[in-house]
Amino acid sequence: MNIQTGTMAPALTSANPWTLVPSLGNLDAYISAVNHMPMLTLEQEQQYARQLKNDGDVDAAGKLVLSHLRLVVSIARQYLGYGLPHGDLIQEGNVGLMKAVKRFDPDQGVRMVSYAMHWIKAEIHEYILKNWRMVKVATTKSQRKLFFNLRSMKQGFKADAADGTHRDTLSEGEINSMAEQLNVKREEVIEMETRLSGGDVMLDPGPSEDGEDSYGPIAYLADTHQEPTAQLEARQRDALASDGISTALSELDPRSRRIVEERWLKVNDDGSGGMTLHELAADYGVSAERIRQIESAAMKKMKKALAYYA
Template sequence: MKQLRILKSITNRGDQSLGRYLTDISRLPMLSPDEEVDLARKIHEGGKKAEQAKNKLILGNLRFVVSVAKQYQHYGIPLEDLIDEGNIGLVKAAERYDDTRGFKFISYAVWWVRQAICSAIMDQGRMVRLPMNQAGTLAKLNQEISKFEQEHQRQPSAEELAEISGMDEEKVRKAMEADNHQLSIDAPVTDDSETRVSDMMSSDNEFAPDQQSEHESMAKDLEDVLRDTLTNKEINILKDYYGLGRKEEGLEEIGSKYDLTRERVRQIREKSLNKIRHNIHARCLKKYLG
């Protein structure tokens, strides 16, 4: 029971200062890989020793959570809150780790820690909303864009859009910057990343046993980004085109399914990729891309 109380006091910091917390966890003993395997087996065996083993496994890796949390310091959430979220992921990892799969606990836990932190960042991002006047402007422009694309099979220029909507051209340009529709599939996921959007969307990779957890975690975060960023039609078109959880299809096949032209499918695909590219939630995916 004493060990459990220690665990709660450290992983749930409350008003405890970050400096004090870091000092406390620096005094905790590190675990060897063999010790982690032994603890994992005790956890799976259950019984009275299982909870103690889980607590010891968690306590031995709290410093690791801090190192991961520091990678996300510039996403608008205080470091201490990122650490709290990462600790939640660490607890889940300790409960699910299977040493028989042949990889170290730390290799498995990193994806649970990152996933918990990214989920917190995404949740905060969902609370950020455009001002009502800007949101209304974008909604109106998007309606006009859709009408224009259906008629002309291309996207309108800012000048054309200003004429159609009756808005000032400069106002249109500024609004379009917030909802930029021009993105190549070869554009980077983020401004300072060399990884392309197409690399992120590809489903052709095979994963080694110690990468399976990374794959599962990234897949969940990608699904969250898609749901938070795109319409159902856009999600389905991307999944069809890139074979995400289904058979990969070409533009014409997808067009036939949704009664759209090949060009219109291509436009929706590019527009959807652009939304992902400029959505702050996609930053979380960057950690999986090296």
């Protein structure tokens, strides 16, 4: 049926078969149109497939695609529970259908509809995994299998519960049963259930509605020690504490060096510092004020030497 004129839909003999499909501006109109696309007989399907395979006939490929668009709509409808737009699911499924048409071998003895289902579902699965959450929740074959089966199997366990109770978590028996049915490890079942029960959390929420900064995981996940500025500062402190101090002390005469070491660099076993001004004064036979003057002059000389490491 032609949607605009109310006449019967034309056979797939148009020079440009893609003109039979309306624009994607209206999803309902698109679905209605593809559901009215004429189906191909086995003979037509074989003919178009051979024309594509042997001659690279693009029009033949278009006719194969158009006649199976309703299959994509039907399959995409099965994945609406993941919260993604129906139109996007159909679009990704159409990509899978075109890949199937390109690789279809008419001599394999199977119908196009059976062959295309795998490719359509594969593209839709990949789209869901990439867009269901910000972070991809399933990467391995076992994880993908669990992602698309865990929720439905969990609902089945709830429906079969003899006591009529509804639990949000799986029991040990249900975990073991699910692992056995899907041929995966029970630890993988537990991990995937944990992933699906969580949600995306923004690392840095930014300012809230009242203008104040919101507290997010970035506040306690950030490792300031690995920041380039912190790394450079740490290296500078290490150089200053080792090579810098040694170089500065080498610039002093023996008496000034001992006074600085005793006053600032020496630590006793009990945690106390070195000698006091009066103890050093008595040791050298001078006044405490003289020891302070020598210490002050030594500090100025060391500061000048340490300027190279600043």
